[in-house]
Amino acid sequence: MVRMQHASLPAGQDIEVAEISVASYERMGWAVVGGHQPSDTAAASGRRRTQKETD
Structure with missing residues (x-):
């Protein structure tokens, strides 16, 4: 947390x-209190697209 x-x-x-x-x-104007170090595990940047969607 x-x-x-x-x-x-x-x-x-x-x-x-x-x-x-x-x-x-x-983005809503909140600021981190203290020194926050992001972890190495990040969320996926977007949903995966099927081969049919990319053709």
């Missing part, structure tokens, strides 16, 4: 989110 804070909330009102969700929360 990763602690995050938002500028519109008072200090100390942090939330904890799953590591896979950090990028989404950052």
